[in-house]
Structures are given as structure tokens and as C-alpha cells.
Amino acid sequence: MSVTPSALAHAEDLADFVAASPSSYHAAEEVARRLEEVGFVRLEEEDEWPTQAGGRFVVVRDGAAIAWAVPADASPTTPSQIFGAHTDSPGFKLKPKPTTGSRGWLQAGVEVYGGPLLNSWLDRELRLAGRLALADGRVVLADTGALLRLPQLAVHLDREANSGLALDKQFQTQPVWGLGDPTAEDLLGELAASAGVNAADIRGFDAVVADSARGAVFGKDNAFFASGRLDDLASVHAGVVALTSLAADTFEGPGIAILAAFDHEELGSASRSGAAGPFLEDILARLYAGLGADATEQRRAFSASWHLSSDVGHSVHPNYAHKHDPVVQPLLGSGPILKINANQRYATDALGAAAWAKWCEAAGAQSQEFVSNNAVPCGSTIGPITATRLGIRTVDVGIPILSMHSARELAGVADLDALTRVAEAFFAA
Structure with a gap:
């Protein structure tokens, strides 16, 4: 066509x-x-x-x-x-108490949603988005824009990476979103700020991870659309x-x-x-x-x-x-x-x-x-x-x-x- x-x-x-x-x-x-x-x-x-x-x-x-x-x-x-x-x-959904991390990294605690192709999420700028239920009864939408990344281990440290990479769904799918002490930071604060509300007012949330890159037309004769x-x-x-x-x-x-x-x-x-x-x-x-x-x-x-x-x-x-x-x-x-x-x-x-x-x-x-x-x-x-x-x-x-x-x-x-x-x-x- x-x-x-x-x-x-x-x-x-x-x-x-x-x-x-x-x-x-x-x-x-x-x-x-x-x-x-x-x-x-x-x-x-x-x-x-x-x-x-x-x-x-x-x-x-x-x-x-x-x-x-x-x-x-x-x-x-x-x-x-x-x-x-x-x-x-398919993708990832934010867990309760989502602010985590170690060794100076801030990470997001996420749960696998559906059946995503896990390796495809590596090394992309990701956004966090969803809805927030507030103390006053309101429900607002939140979208952080590009905030997270799931960095792959360098090939120098995993010489078998090109022979077949299998990610552990619990320990190797937690994206980074900053540097600092997870006990002093709050990922929900980023969501709240994107919605213009206070994190202290959040009583419930449903938030997922999504690719932040815009869909693009490309290829010979503009045949392809990736998104x-x-x-x-x-x-x-x-x-x-x-x-x-x-x-x-x-x-x-x-x-x-x-x-x-x-x-x-x-x-x-x-x-x-x-x-x-x-x-x-x-x-x-x-x-x-x-x-x-x-x-x-x-x-x-x-x-x-x-x-x-x-x-x-x-x-x-x-x-x-x-x-x-x-x-x-x-x-x-x-x-x-x-x-x-x-x-x-x-x-x-x-x-x-x-x-x-x-x-x-x-x-x-x-x-x-x-x-x-x-x-x-x-x-x-x-x-x-x-x-x-x-x-x-x-x-x-x-x-x-x-x-x-x-x-x-x-x-x-x-x-x-x-x-x-x-x-x-x-x-x-």
C-alpha cells in the first residue's frame, strides 16, 4: 500500500x-x-x-x-x-512504597504489568504516569515526563550478554531516577509535582512506566511508524x-x-x-x-x-x-x-x-x-x-x-x- x-x-x-x-x-x-x-x-x-x-x-x-x-x-x-x-x-506498574535504591542511586520499585518484552525497556528515557487519589476526594492525572532509565550492564562486565540476556524480574527491572538517599527522597513527590499537588495529600495511586520518546515515521518512502x-x-x-x-x-x-x-x-x-x-x-x-x-x-x-x-x-x-x-x-x-x-x-x-x-x-x-x-x-x-x-x-x-x-x-x-x-x-x- x-x-x-x-x-x-x-x-x-x-x-x-x-x-x-x-x-x-x-x-x-x-x-x-x-x-x-x-x-x-x-x-x-x-x-x-x-x-x-x-x-x-x-x-x-x-x-x-x-x-x-x-x-x-x-x-x-x-x-x-x-x-x-x-x-x-504491557510494561511496569509502580509498587506501594516505590522509593528505593542503593549505593547512592535512587530507584523506582515496579511490578511487571502483563507480558512485556523486558529487554526492550533497557537504556530508554522513561516517564511515570497515572492517576492520584487525593485526601479531598479528587482524582488527578500525573505525568513526570522523562524521569527514569533502566540501564543495562556494560558488555565488559557481562561477556555473555550477547549470547542471551535474561533479566531477573525483581532485581534487574528497577529503573533509576536520581542520585541520593532513598530514605530522604520520595518518588511520589515527583508524581505529585507533575500534577501540581502535594505528595502529603496522596492517598492512593495507579502509575505505570511508559517510553518518553515520540512516535516517528521513517524508512524508505516513509513506510514505517515506530512508537x-x-x-x-x-x-x-x-x-x-x-x-x-x-x-x-x-x-x-x-x-x-x-x-x-x-x-x-x-x-x-x-x-x-x-x-x-x-x-x-x-x-x-x-x-x-x-x-x-x-x-x-x-x-x-x-x-x-x-x-x-x-x-x-x-x-x-x-x-x-x-x-x-x-x-x-x-x-x-x-x-x-x-x-x-x-x-x-x-x-x-x-x-x-x-x-x-x-x-x-x-x-x-x-x-x-x-x-x-x-x-x-x-x-x-x-x-x-x-x-x-x-x-x-x-x-x-x-x-x-x-x-x-x-x-x-x-x-x-x-x-x-x-x-x-x-x-x-x-x-x-
Whole structure:
């Protein structure tokens, strides 16, 4: 796929989105901010919601956000077109009592979050970001910018480093952030200062480590885009851009357009803000109740609805081709992928494949298939979880990338733009 000027602009906007979203909490707020800019109304879960059709709304729950646009002529049985993704990424999360260190170094006590490629985090300038719960009941976002680094041991002191480096998850993944006495310093003070609050007022925190480098376009013909957290902010961004394109005063889509950006996918999604939790079901129940639907009418609407579960998949790797299926080998720059698995690790079936082909054709986008090597089992996504919980027809899709779960992943510029165009076609289907 050729890289067009619009695709390059889209990649630059994705770089902005990732830079504004170092944690799932920041990502959820960035989703809400962008949608509010084009007329979506932010709702709080404890409040009574508007019931009229024709509205555009967004709700944030912890590190997740769900937004929707309701056609003016929506009825109790109007189906929904749900574009699903997730806001979290593998990495490290700050432990309680996080200020540690030895021999004059200040270090951060962190716990491994999900399944990161540990070695990829070495020798990078890292930021610490998340949310702070304060004594007065407020919750504020914090982002230190570049503060930490996980320095690798020099090859002179480890002559076997190039023969295979394995990091001890407890003792060799604690980044440095300064010099001094850890009993006299406080890492939470750095977080508090970045949020403009006093460290003494912090009563709880959820903070993660993220790469501080901005996403970048590079390579021959500007084919490549490298960034942290492409898994799965690339999909969240595609959904946001697609949904903002529908932000006319009156949305006239054939169905209710919904963006569901969940948290905790990298941990299995079992949380109040994850896909296995009740967040989407809660939103749909209130949405359809506002349209006057009874239980039977809501189920009728669900039976005609679709969920497009978007997450990254593996591009064929030129140095490790044997790890991939010998025939089905998606490549960066050749289009978004349809993800298929015989054991329902992905929810795609024949009807979903046909629907995906239709949406790609409407978007003028080339598509590829992804299936795992039989000897290398694949992971799973929010797709089967949502299909099981709600009974809504689900298709698993995404973009091919290299370096999945690295601190900095690699995507194709053309694929990122194509996924967004397919998302637009999906909402308009």
C-alpha cells in the first residue's frame, strides 16, 4: 500500500495521541477530550442521562471510555455498530512504597504489568504516569515526563550478554531516577509535582512506566511508524478518528455508532473497566432504556448488531519466518488484518469474514488474513469476551506489527490510515 499525504498526517496525529496517553487513564481522558471538542457530551455514571435520540455522548470509567452517537430516527430495536479496543499496554506498574535504591542511586520499585518484552525497556528515557487519589476526594492525572532509565550492564562486565540476556524480574527491572538517599527522597513527590499537588495529600495511586520518546515515521518512502503503546492505542486512535468524522449536528448512520475502549486487556480483561466486566453492558442497558426498549427489543437490537474487535497482530518477521504460518504471512503496509483461530481465541467466523470484506471494500482498503503457526499458539483479545458476554456477532481484526509488547513497536503507516477508514465504513454500514 502506498503512503499518501493523508496517511502521513494520520500517523503524526497518532503520535500526538500516544504522547498524550502514557497511561490508560490518560488515554481514556484523551478520548473524551477529543470527542468533546467535536460536540460529544460527557456524562457521569451517577447522573440521570438524556433519553432522546440524536445525541453524542462519552463516559469514562477509570482507564476505559465508551462513546456513542445515536441516529435521530433511532428506535428501540436499532442495532449497534461497536468498535472495540483497549487502552492498556504491557510494561511496569509502580509498587506501594516505590522509593528505593542503593549505593547512592535512587530507584523506582515496579511490578511487571502483563507480558512485556523486558529487554526492550533497557537504556530508554522513561516517564511515570497515572492517576492520584487525593485526601479531598479528587482524582488527578500525573505525568513526570522523562524521569527514569533502566540501564543495562556494560558488555565488559557481562561477556555473555550477547549470547542471551535474561533479566531477573525483581532485581534487574528497577529503573533509576536520581542520585541520593532513598530514605530522604520520595518518588511520589515527583508524581505529585507533575500534577501540581502535594505528595502529603496522596492517598492512593495507579502509575505505570511508559517510553518518553515520540512516535516517528521513517524508512524508505516513509513506510514505517515506530512508537510505544501501539498495542493497542493504534486501534483506540482509529476508533476516535472514525467517530469524530461522524460529528455532524445530526448523526444519520443506520445504527448506533459506539467506541468501546477498555482497560486491563493485557491482564485478561477481568475488571470493572475491562471487557469482561459490566461496563459496555451497563452502557447498552441505559442507552436502550432511554430509547424505550424493553428486554425483548434490546435483544432484537443485539441480534442485528456487530462488534469489530480491533487489536494488533503479528506481521511476518524477516529474521524469524519459521515462527509464522508458512502460507498466511501478513506484511506491514499491505493492509489491516482479519484474525482467525480455530480454537476461538479470535471470534471471527465465516459471516464475520464476509462482513469485514464488505467494510474493507467500502473503505477502499486492502485486507490480509492472520492465523498462527500451529506450534506457536496465539494470544486472545476482547473479541471472544464481548461475544460471550453479550451475544453480539464479533469480528477480530487489527493491523500487523513487529516488536509486539516491546517498549517501542513497529507498524506500517499505510495500515494505520486504512484501519481508520475501515472503522468509518463500519460505523456507516
